[in-house]
Amino acid sequence: MDTFPIELTALLPLWIVVGGALALLLLEALLGEEGRKASPVLAGTILVLALGCVFHLLSLKGMPGSLFQGAVVVDLYSLTLEGICLLSALLTCVFSASYLRRERAVTGEYYALILLAVSGMFTLALASDFLTFFVGLELMSLAAYVLAGYLRVQERSTEAALKYFMLGVFASGFLLYGIALLYGASGVLHFPDLRHFLEQGRYSSPLVEAGAALLLVGLGFKVALVPFHGWAPDVYDGAPAPVAALLSTGVKTAAFGAFTRLFAEAFGLPGNWVPAFAVLAVLTMTLGNLGALGQESVKRMLAYSSVAQAGYLMVGLSAASLAPADDLERAVAFYLLAYTLMTAGAFGWIAWAAGKGETGTGFEDYRGLGLKCPWMAFMMALFMFSLAGMTPTAGFFGKYYLFKLALDHGLLGLVLVAVLNSFVSAYYYLRVVVFLYMKPVEGKETAGLPAPLDLRVAFLLCGLGVLAAGFLKFPF
Amino acid sequence: MEIFYPITPAHYLVLSAVLFGIGVAGVLSRKNLFVALMSLELMLNAVNLSFVTFSRVNGDVTGHVVVLFVVAIAAAEACVGLAIVIALYRLKEKVDLDLFKSLQG
Amino acid sequence: MLEAILFYILAAVLLGMGLLVITRTNPIASALGLVAAFAALAALYALLSASLVAIIQVLVYAGGIMVLMIFVIMLLNLHPDDLKPMKAQGLTVVSALMGALVVLGPVIWVLSPAGSQPPAALTAGFGDIFAVGDKMFTGYLFPFEMLSLVLLTAIVGALVLAKRKL
């Protein structure tokens, strides 16, 4: 390994993914029909390879740190985020394989776009300056816009793409404006330089604060914080379910990861963030939960729930300027892992259970499924318990670490609101389980499709992950 | 008169802010998808003006680099945006934003 | 003095054209307004000694993006009747402007003092292709590489979304 430049080895997962994307495109172009059939397998292989690479890098003792003259930083945190994004993408690929076959929409470009999105996520996770950050964000977002509208013959899918795109670019404008203001104030784009600049005492310059506020708008949009969340329920609902899995987990993980790094490392000083974050957290949790409460479609409920879950993350992030960066990043990364496992699992389950054209996403459609397909239903129940934050699932541990972080730094009121919300959320999560197991089948036969082996394996891994994640040794 | 003369970077910045505002107003108020897209371009260009100004203030060309990147990204966005427009048009033969509200509630 | 005159003329053109963009019923008119606005912007860049950016602005934006946009508008060949109802209602406009002002007010308030200090002294070759290129290919090599992927994504995305058969 020593003979290779460090830029090559430390970023190997990224290169693998990029190479994979190109290979998939070539395959599609050169082989046509056969290439299409092989593309999910190839994409999966590439992702597994990259994941192995990430694990290997995580197991190495020394971390290379900053590379490309400070444009990226490879440390345990970014590698963990990469791992989570890969996990999300891998699950999406598995969910997509059977889903796309059912919808008769298999193409190589789809998987290439996933890989391109992943490389965007990587860039975001690794970014250590605003420009890299912005490029990564755009790379990820562009791929995401297209994926959301992938089933363009369906109005819902295209509408989702439209909404996602319009709001995404709009928010990018704000984000970019924020970067501009920060750049204007400090003259630098690198996070450590910004930190250095802020430490010199020009912290409360209104320019910095306004810049940070606008930055927050852009980031808030990406991670769907209320009131920047308008798109999220519609997009997650309208996009094909496997894509929704990717959008709500991988994309969010990368955005939240970078968000956390930005505020923990670049802005990690006591400042005016706490009230702003707290207000966002409260709004996001509460409105997200209330939105989910009124839904009759499980998929849309999950969409709102992912908004609410971002609110819990914000509870932890509210301590960003108070807690050590390490603690914060650890708590956030763990929560993202848990969140990815359960949310991706839930959306993937919808992809399986909703049937052709996603006609069956309502609560009523899953009546008595627990008796018909006990193990698949049990997996969904497990995801729901985890989302509701019940022990001993990963969801509980994730919330626990976040709340603990906030509480340890005196944010009692915020945690109480979070707890209250968590309580409300239990109602609609459990409602899914109620329909699965406790409502007798009435009238029409519900779905109860056979689950292919790859799906079963994916769900089993998800389920095991949800159960075990809290007890596993975390990389950092 | 000091507000208007001499020209300081603040003038450019305010100009940029106003342009950004026009872009925002356009996106918010227009139902025509094309106009909305163009308004988005206006917003990005307003930010570009700020970058260039700050570059000039700080005597550092990093801002210019950012602007070049933004131009490229804007191109990519326009490309995807137009593709979405086409897809929508194929569905409804219209490019009216208000027509697309099947996802709600 | 000359700079001031130029600035005010260009600013007037820029804002006027911007307003034109968001008020015209016909998207072609809007597009032409946008081209003009971009041109004014390029001139402003030049005023700020950003020569390379100014050139790229004209080449890429006015020459590339706008042509693409107009092509699409033409391609879809919208009937004039379709355009009528797409004009914004008065109330929406007012609320939009209010919204824009709510955000912009404080920003402008912040910007005015921040930008009022005199700019740094100009160094030789500030903003020319060498200076910018040097920066781009040293400190920002990685994002630049990634930028290529952005463009690739855009191409693939456009392909996926716009091709006729799935």
Next chain:
Amino acid sequence: MILSILIGLPVLGAVLAAFFPQERAAKTIPLLASATTFIFSLLLYTRFDPANAGFQFQEIYPLVPRFSINYSLGVDGLSLWLILLTTFLTPLVVLGSFGAVTQNARGYYACLLFLEASVIGTLAATDLFLFYLFWELMLIPAFFLIGVWGGPHRVKATIKFVLFTMAGSLLMLVALIYVTHEVRSFDYTKVFDYSFPQDVQFWCFLAFALAFLIKVPLFPFHAWLPDAYTEAPAGGTVMLSAVLVKLGAYGLLRFCIPFFPYAARAFSHWIMLLAVAGVVHGALMATLQTDFKRLTAYSSLSHMGLITLGIFTFSLPGLQGGVVQMIGHGVYMAGIFLLIGMLYQRRGSHQMDAYGGAAQAAPLLAAAMLWMLLSAAGLPGFAGFVGEILILTSAYKTWAFPALVAIAGFVLSAWYLFNFYGKVFLGTPKANPDNTKTNRKTNPKKDEEIFLLPDLSLSEGLALLPLVLAALWIGLNPNFFMDPIEKSLDLKVIEKLKPQPVMMDFAAQQRRLQDEMESNRQPRKKNNN
């Protein structure tokens, strides 16, 4: 290792029961697993050292090392009997459910065993985090038990149950995070030795107590109880009433009072008042019911109020009475609810009107029910009396008013219990509503079958017999249960509650606060003199 095995065995049984391919094994595996667990748990009693008030049978392994969360188990006098009660009741519930549960039996037994494991875990955990893990884990099997195998309104009931419990638990979680952060340890003993400032005690006590008092449930937090008890399947109701609600009382004894003695003393009068209000309210509500399962549910509320009353007397007889009452209530409520399940299985109704003269058709069933009702009514010599008299006498000494009001519960219990017994078991036999009128045409039966109400089957009898004997044993030899735990109660609860010297002047208080700051929040040893 004993405790881990006690937790592991039911889990193993649950997994086996769920996965075993043959339906027939669905009954034997859980029975074997729970019976083995019970036999194994007897080791706890035989090897328990009553002279040692600390934790015994301890096991400690790191669970989440970064946060120094340990998998640490241990048993002391506070938890000994409740663990044994759990292991004792589970095989009986399994046995008693043989006839009752026919649909998805494997899942049912798996849930039951899973519930047992989590209850034992809750009782044995000596790490606060681990305790919370198990505490919430209990909800999941209980949720399924009520929701899948319950009555017609089961969904509402189970959601209500889970949400109510969760509401309390979540607040407790916040307090738990706070407390463990303050002590910088999750270890029970460390937190136990720490003395919290008064205002912290105040709030943390409220948060902890709310969780436990909802579980108990204390009036007026009992809204979940009637529905959950009524709608759950017989086995589920048994586990709820006999085991789960006891964990609330256990939590009070284990955590609330020793951790926050100042606050416990400050709130004791209010809680006593609410407890006695629950005693009377439950009894009065029970007199109104026409559904006998609901009636029993309210009577359970009444009795649990008594237990809370006993705990908050803060005297040794009161606490011991509370513990004996917990065991006794566990035993006779298990009996009553099993029997109610058997009645339901025979006639498909919980309405008293649907029955009548059952004692004639099913004398053994009637005798067993009467036996359990006598315990519930607090007849001396039976399980219910010992706790009642101990609690009332100690409560009277602490504060006369609630004890005297609680007598109303004693008086009314005869009214509603014998009313229930009279309407269901005495009088003229009533026809099975299923077989009359409309059903007669489609389902012609002989006249004698209309009144059919078969007596206890062998498995049902076997399930009830230990309960019958236990109800008497507790009533006649309560010392068997009280002696081993006396020391633990004394040292872990009573000693903690003794008032510590109060600093009267402000300056001294300020100095104390400063000392606290300087000692960098290190755990302080309790000051006993």
Next chain:
Amino acid sequence: MGIETFQYKSLIQFDWIWLILAAPLAGAVVNGALTLVAARRKTPLPQGPYAAIACGAAILSFIAAWFTFQHFKTLPDGSVLTQELFNWIEAGPFQTSMNFELDALSMSMVVFITFVSSLIHLYSVGYMKDDPGFGRYFTYLNLFLFSMLVLVMGQNLLVLFLGWEGVGFCSYLLIGFWFEDVAKANAGKKAIVVNRIGDGGFLAGLLLLYALAGTFNFNELQLGKHSFSELSATVICLCFFFGAAGKSAQIPLYVWLPDAMAGPTPVSALIHAATMVTAGVYLVARLNFLFVLAPWASMTVAVLGALTALFAATLALAQNDIKKVLAYSTISQLGFMFLGAGVSAYGAGLFHLITHGFFKACLFLAAGSIIHVLKGEQDIRKMGGLLKHIPLTSISFFLGWASITGILPFCGGFFSKDEILWRALATPNPMVPFLPEALYFTALAAAFLTAFYMTRLFVTVFFGEYRGDREIYEHLHDSPKIMTVPMLLLGLGSLASGWLSVPEVIGGGNSLGRFVDPVFHLSTLEPTNLPHNLEPLLMLFAFLVASLGVGLAWYIYGLKHRVWPVLLKLIPGGKKAVEKQYYVDEIYDVLVVRMVKGFAHWVSDRLVEQLLINRMVEAVTRGLAGAAQLLRKAQVGLVRFYLAYVVAGAALLIYLILH
């Protein structure tokens, strides 16, 4: 004084007391097991073994009691036999043992109880013959005997309470023995519920007592009785008296006893006449050392006792059910006993308890025999002229009648009642001066009425023409020997029991009084109101009053003079009121049952459960659902709105951060 008391009693370990208890318990267990086995197999077992076991157990218990009694008599005065069985409840300072003791009071009770119940066991063998619940019956009966013995032998109040509740429960079982009949089952329920109400008072007394004394042991309580102030003693005594009133059917809790006649007649004889209902008197006597500290409480006991005696006697006047007459008479006689206890004449109360036990058991058994031969007929209007057909029963009934009315001097109730009357008049009452006279005349009136209604009953049943079912009349013959012999024995017993304690003033030995004196002598107030030599005069007066009653009744009923109805018509509604038992049941229904149910319904259910709790839960859920729907409206689906939210959010953030 306290130490003196303690020294006065000497506790002597006696290891055979358990046998008295164990025999009936074992009988109950064995019979119970047999019954359950038979019920399970659905094939009834033969009745012989049941009867043998049960009667054997009762007789064995009597023999054990008798030998213990013989042993007891050899001991010096004030001795107490004790046996410690095991520690019952030990929790810190709360120490209670399952200990039993026999002093003179409980000794006499035990001998009496075991004797009477042995006879009634035997009688029952005949009476319950062919009943399908034969085994069950004897199980209950043995269990009752066991509980009753525990009650009187317990060394502390908790053990007493064990027996107290046990007899109440057995009474419930036996009243509702024929439970297929809803009315009978409900009578049982009424009994146990009313008893429970009294037990509430008992329990309150226990709590107060324990809080003050820290013990339930009678000996220790007596030792430490000076820790009670007069007020606390009064409250405690009133609480216990409330409990006693429940068990012994005194005002205001007597209402269950008439209904309790639903049980088999031997049960009425044993439980609801001879033994269980006297438990209240026993309790007051047992706690004499407390009552002496509380003169007001004692006075209450006396007044309520006297009132009950009169009140129940008036009710007995117009009853037509033979058992109901006897039931009211029991209530009335219990009132006499309480009157005795209330004026601290505990010995006299106990004496009357025993004589009453004999003659009332005898009367009930005779009534049972009549019912038996008449195939279940209980209405005296359908009887008459039975004297010559069932001579043995008639003789028994006559003996009982003679005892209760006191018409036959030197027999049964004559002495015991007169002793109570005398003490009521002669014991001074410093608080209410005219009270002794009032009590005396009330009791005398009750005695008069007793003589009257008993004679009415006697005459109506045994003389005149038979008015019932002819078919039964054809086959009339006396009950079998197994029934008549115990009946006659009891009749003779009621004659003989009068001689147990003939007053000294007329040259008697007052042996029972002397026997129990060590228990009570510190609590007894000397009858100093009147000179002792007035007693025979009063006795004579009482006899005359009783004779007047008998004569009047004979005149009215025996000679067919319809004076009585005319008399009643003079008081408008009077007869109806008496027949309806003064509407007490109805009043209680309104005052107690309806009020409790109303309270439960309006306060507990409507106000607390529905309005406060459910409404609140509902309000929260509704509020959340409403908010959720509102939020759905905000998610309009239009991009422009979402953009506007973004702008609003941006404004919010900027203001928050820049503020």
